[in-house]
Amino acid sequence: MNLNKNEWTPQKPLNSGFGPRTTAAEALGDVDLKGKVAIITGGYSGLGLETARVLAGAGAQIIVPARTPEKAKAALASVPGAELEMLDLMDPASIDAFAERFLRSERPLHILVNSAGVMASEEAYDGRGFEQQFAVNHLGHFQLTARLWPALQAAEGARVVSVSSKGHRLGGIDFDDLFFQNKPYRKWAAYAQSKTANALFALELDRRGQSAGVRAFSVHPGSILTDLARHLSDEELQAMGAINEQGQRGFTSYNExxxxxxxxxxxxxxxxxxxxxxxxxxxxxxNADIARTVEPGQEGQPNQAGVSPWATDPESAARLWSVSERLTGVKFEI
Incomplete structure (x- = not known):
């Protein structure tokens, strides 16, 4: 991977030649990953599992941390040579312990995919009093990436991929009331700010890390029916066109x-x-390309393609970084 430093990448499509029907195997192409190491949170189900399979098929060594490794074991049988580890993203001690075990192996980390997440869950808080979706989707991955930083640097050309969502279009981060202490809890607002945080984290991580050869990206994968939708009712899924003709959870057809x-x-x-x-x-x-920034007036319309300006704002990204350091007590050794 290229170590070009101190470069700013415009938020506009590259015209990659790919699109919404491109598969993970097609996006991989003929890339050879022999000798590369990848950690994929959530790599035992849904998108994470497919990512693990495809990267392993290209020769990468895959490490999958899971909160309940025994439940993940059967799924990972389809990923050649995958290593299964224990990790609870809502438990700071568990995050540190996982990272310490990996660092003791003295392996470089070439790819970190922060894919595990919670979507539209009912109101819940971790032991620190942090709202669950923000704690898992952003703060847990912030701490994990920080603890793994020495291994990312050692790769001399690493990439960190944060799985965000078009759900960020429903709203930005309320820095004055992150955990709904002064307003009623709304599950989609909580999800939106956690997914905005994923995008802003990638923006600031890339700015800080590129001189060390670490580049970061955020991703909207599309609407896919996986275990992530477990908190949604049938009525909510039906409104999304995600109940098929047999009354089961499934799309009746596929679009962009x-x-x-x-x-x-x-x-x-x-x-x-x-x-x-x-x-x-x-x-x-x-859609396997850099997204465009949405036009003014369309920022809150989640059905439109593109990224909202509040998810690509450098000042918000820097502010989120500082807030995340304070909340977790963790700093990157950059």
Missing amino acids: EQKTVPEGAATIVWCAVSPMLDGKGGVYCE
């Missing part, structure tokens, strides 16, 4: 937004390995 799992994993894989992105980073991507 609604995708199969192999199609949903395509942009994750593309950001993790594509030579098209050598020397680039800090951008939000969809």
